[in-house]
Amino acid sequence: MPYGYLGQNTPNQTVSNSGVFSISDVASLEKQGKFGGSLELIEEVNITSATANISFTNIQETKFDVHYLTFNLLFDDAFGNEYLFYQLYESGVRETASVYQYAQQYGTASGSFGEQKSTGTALPLLSISAGQTTNELTCGYVYWYNLGNSSKYSFCTNHTVQYDNTAFLMNFSGSVLPQASTVDGIYLASGSGANIVQGNFKLYGVKQL
């Protein structure tokens, strides 16, 4: 049965169509990935008071090959040298051992550029530092690949900007949990033990057919 007519100047209609869309048309086409947006919000976390860490434990890893996280956050200033890192849950158990690898390029608006790397860390970085006072939000995005694929490693890339006291910094980096396992959760926290006092985290699945 044909789907509703899209009208002119619409992108790449890939199924036959006639007439307007019905609710059932939309539901059917959304299931095929041919209607609507291509980022599916899995979970949003808002932080408004001191929180030690965040865990996403319903990431729909069987549905999505690629996960996308956007974030902005503010740590408290009790510890200094705050930075954001992640760890992954493998079948419900968080991998906390020094088995992650990462590499990152960072740059500052007022200083030098540099690189950091490790072939054995428990704290794969998502930022080079982090803001600690009002208006010094750390903002960025992260992609994770193959989390639900038990025969593949779990890869990550990200790009982050941050304002730390007087320095404006950026970093882009990548990392891997080099273990062929099913990952079903994501943990985020400060590497120095600071609390997140303000933040917004949106985890999406990148739609596929």
Next chain:
Amino acid sequence: MSALRLINETSGTSVSSISVTDVFTSDFDIYKIVIAPMDINNNNDMELRFINTSGSVVSASNYDNAISVMTAYTTFPETRQTNTTRITGVGRDEQQSGNGTVMYVFNPNSASSYSFVIHQDNGFVTGSGYVGYKGIGVLKQTASMGGYQIFPTTSTNLITATTRTYGLRVDNG
């Protein structure tokens, strides 16, 4: 509803290349391409060439590219090429460990603009460890492109991958 529109999903298993045609149109100026998972049966980079609107792969020496390579195990190298036949390093695999690539393509269907690419991707080097690429590329032709082809550096190698192409919706008014 996000402004990304899934246009095409194409997979290949143990093939020498994957071609995606008729995805770049006047409907969108910017495209997002996500490749995951991506395996190569031997140590190799993944490369990209554009396919013009007639369906021909553009292999002329009209590509420039540059990559900042980030490794977990040694000093970060750089790589760059001008007037070459491909955009190199849009993926990397050495032990069929998975991999993932996100790239953006700008103005590929425009007949008055070059076709630009930015990409970030990663892989795993056997015996060494993690490697990440942050790169740029351009096809220096003012011609309309309709699609793209991905393939391993070494032509005898085979790839297994899924590539998804999205358009970034633009609303007028």
